[in-house]
Amino acid sequence: MTRLQFTTRLLKPAAFLAALGPALWLALGVLGRVDLGADPVKTFQVTTGLTILVLLLVTLAISPARKILHWSELIRLRRMLGVFAFGYTLAHALIYFILDQSLDLALIWEDTIKHPRIAVGFVAFLILIPLALTSTDGMIRRLGKRWGRLHRLVYLATALGILHYLMVQKLDLRDGLVFLVVFVALMLFRIPAVKGQLG
Amino acid sequence: MNPAVDHPRWSQARERRLGEVFKRKTLPFNGYADEVASMYAGMDLAKNF
Numbered sequence: 001m002t003r004l005q006f007t008t009r010l011l012k013p014a015a016f017l018a019a020l021g022p023a024l025w026l027a028l029g030v031l032g033r034v035d036l037g038a039d040p041v042k043t044f045q046v047t048t049g050l051t052i053l054v055l056l057l058v059t060l061a062i063s064p065a066r067k068i069l070h071w072s073e074l075i076r077l078r079r080m081l082g083v084f085a086f087g088y089t090l091a092h093a094l095i096y097f098i099l100d101q102s103l104d105l106a107l108i109w110e111d112t113i114k115h116p117r118i119a120v121g122f123v124a125f126l127i128l129i130p131l132a133l134t135s136t137d138g139m140i141r142r143l144g145k146r147w148g149r150l151h152r153l154v155y156l157a158t159a160l161g162i163l164h165y166l167m168v169q170k171l172d173l174r175d176g177l178v179f180l181v182v183f184v185a186l187m188l189f190r191i192p193a194v195k196g197q198l199g
Numbered sequence: 200m201n202p203a204v205d206h207p208r209w210s211q212a213r214e215r216r217l218g219e220v221f222k223r224k225t226l227p228f229n230g231y232a233d234e235v236a237s238m239y240a241g242m243d244l245a246k247n248f
Binding site: 041 | 205208209210213215217220221222
């Protein structure tokens with residue numbers, strides 16, 4: 001089996017199942033097969049939120065990993081994981097809009113301007129929308145060079161997502177800070193001087 | 200509980216009761232105004248929300 005076959009036929013399906021895992025667990029919770037705790041809506045938000053951050057960081061790890069491991073075929077996983085991240089983001093946002101704010105635009109607006117943590121999450125969500133919409137082959141072709149520039153917005157969206165998480169947490173900032181450290185480390189690989197060292 | 204006054208981190212106007220999916224409007228004194236409001240007479244309920 002070639003490395004390309006390993007990546008597309010084994011690693012990609014495995015990553016697909018791993019990315020689907022949290023959604024399956026929540027679905028089982030809705031069906032009453034697993035216990036989602038006393039506040040299932042909160043469990044949904046925490047689970048989808050953490051999954052989003054993990055998936056975004058994994059997509060950001062793809063290009064450094066390709067260089068360091070000399071495994072360029074890893075690029076075959078990136079779009080799928082990015083689209084998964086957006087799927088969880090959509091779920092996270094819709095749960096907030098529908099279950100927390102009952103789709104009441106006045107309530108949503110008031111909550112957003114009063115609480116910076118909501119505003120930060122909202123902006124991150126809005127940034128991810130055009131990235132998801134331009135993830136098709138056709139859009140990548142049509143946008144050409146601009147596609148890469150547009151998709152650099154994922155750095156901003158991830159940073160805002162981590163900030164949103166740190167702000168939502170009240171006292172225990174530890175796992176938010178772990179996300180932040182990983183994010184900063186992955187961003188260091190984007191510095192041209194560091195990139196050159198990787199060869 | 201005074202639903203007209205926000206907690207510093209969140210609105211107190213609506214609540215999700217355990218076992219329910221959607222939120223509902225929170226009532227003054229958690230719905231026991233007739234029974235308990237007299238006990239809070241003279242208190243600043245905007246401060247002691």
